[in-house]
Amino acid sequence: MPWERIIGQQHLQEMLQQSILGARIPQALLLSGSRGRGSLALAIEFAKTLNCFTPTRSQFSIAPCGTCQSCTQAKTLQHPNITILTALPTGKVDQESDFKEDVLEEMREQIAEIAADPYTTFKVSNANLIRIWQIRELNRSMALSTLQQGRRVVIIVDAENMNTEAANAFLKTLEEPHQGVSIILTSSQPERLLQTIISRCQQLVVPPLDDESIIEELLRRGECTEHEAHIIAACADGDMSAALEFIHEDVQEIRSDVVSMLRSALRGRDHRIGIAEASESVAEHRDKSRALTYLRFMSVWLRDTHVIARTGAAELITNKDLEETLVKFASAFGHTDLDRALRCIDRAAYDITHHVSINLTLTTLLMELRSILGQRR
Ligand SMILES: [Zn+2]
Known part of the structure; x- marks a missing residue:
């Protein structure tokens, strides 16, 4: 029992x-x-x-x-x-x-x-x-x-x-x-x-807790919709406290910020300005846990991109409501070195946790992602 x-x-x-x-x-x-x-x-x-x-x-x-x-x-x-x-x-x-x-x-x-x-x-x-x-x-x-x-x-x-x-x-x-x-x-x-x-x-x-346990608990507490619970669980890394913190963040808003950050980092011209503005906008809150939330969403987004690119199986992705956007991302960046990109994101999270400036860390990360995602494997 x-x-x-x-x-x-x-x-x-x-x-x-x-x-x-x-x-x-x-x-x-x-x-x-x-x-x-x-x-x-x-x-x-x-x-x-x-x-x-x-x-x-x-x-x-x-x-x-x-x-x-x-x-x-x-x-x-x-x-x-x-x-x-x-x-x-x-x-x-x-x-x-x-x-x-x-x-x-x-x-x-x-x-x-x-x-x-x-x-x-x-x-x-x-x-x-x-x-x-x-x-x-x-x-x-x-x-x-x-x-x-x-x-x-x-x-x-x-x-x-x-x-x-x-x-x-x-x-x-x-x-x-x-x-x-x-x-x-x-x-x-x-x-x-x-x-x-x-x-x-x-x-x-x-x-770490499995995603199902976290989703079940979020729904039992009745603080978010089932769709949000799936996104939150995917970002929570098996940690219920992290999941509970995400409830108070605007999941949809952060996610759309992350997508536009990646877009501005990856577009052809003006990427430096785009990257600088995106990093600045996260850094201005001076909030480490918020910055870490961005990074978690970024990992989940890139994982989804690769699932679509490799399997085409939309039922396996977390951001089911944004399938169309993901398909576009996947056709452009889905066949790149995902593991390397995820390692860069993990390192950025480590740096932010260890007091490196949020602005500097994100700028470096977005430049790295640009270089990794710009290369086809
Ligand atoms: Zn008792």
């Missing part, structure tokens, strides 16, 4: 449920994979199940009842046994009470948002570090006995945000395991964690 609030990830759900049923509950677990794939959602559901007073169980599955006192507390993440630790804003503070009231309020909001939807991307402004005092406070609290029946679970969200001091202190926490405590780390960049931390955790990889 799958956990109600988890999207897809049946295999991981089964493994986690089996560990509870078989009393092989890990003391330290690393779920590597982004929040949008469900790493945090799985951690929370695992904690709820461990603490539920009357779980629903069968030979192969166990799920929280959702109604007992423990489940009610867990619903809002106000549970004495469940601690969620996240990055905090920069600044000189040595304990939680040093934060100004507005930051504290934002931190409370973040927990409430996560409780309401563990796939949310909500984040406290400028929160980028997990500090040593947070780990020290955690150690102190773990030394106390549990206040309520069940198992104490500490969830460290995006654990790669621990600074060096915090990571070293946390390593000591892992070296002296506490009875009846499970520590779950989630990380979208596990390569940034200390190897000594990783080696002390049982590691489970949270894979």
Whole structure:
């Protein structure tokens, strides 16, 4: 029986449920994979199940009842046994009470948002570090006995945000395991964690969600049409949080911008002006995630172009409503080196994520695409 609030990830759900049923509950677990794939959602559901007073169980599955006192507390993440630790804003503070009231309020909001939807991307402004005092406070609290029946679970969200001091202190926490405590780390960049931390955790990889699961969830939430859900899922790279962000963007508008960007990059004359204007228009928003959305749409568009060129099968494309435009694109650019073009787009996304100027990155990319798409294979 799958956990109600988890999207897809049946295999991981089964493994986690089996560990509870078989009393092989890990003391330290690393779920590597982004929040949008469900790493945090799985951690929370695992904690709820461990603490539920009357779980629903069968030979192969166990799920929280959702109604007992423990489940009610867990619903809002106000549970004495469940601690969620996240990055905090920069600044000189040595304990939680040093934060100004507005930051504290934002931190409370973040927990409430996560409780309401563990796939949310909500984040406290400028929160980028997990500090040593947070780990020290955690150690102190773990030394106390549990206040309520069940198992104490500490969830460290995006654990790669621990600074060096915090990571070293946390390593000591892992070296002296506490009875009846499970520590779950989630990380979208596990390569940034200390190897000594990783080696002390049982590691489970949270894979990208399949498009069907994302489409089903988008439709269940009723926030977009079926047609939009298909386009969004194709652009979301298996990440539900990314998909939810796309809902708030104007999918149709960004897509038509992308098509005209490619057109201006590929046309014969005046392409330099076209490229400069197109890059500038995206860069002027100074919004990295918006720029990344453009790049995702660009990849999907080029994939569709190649599907049409290679197979002619319009039922396999994502942008079904723009088939006519795609056919024109495909006849001109469909037989070029798609893999190379996609690699260039991936690299541009990496550059933007790593603070290279949006304008410069897009200009370079469009020039590269012009050169690649201008050559027939
Ligand atoms: Zn319950």
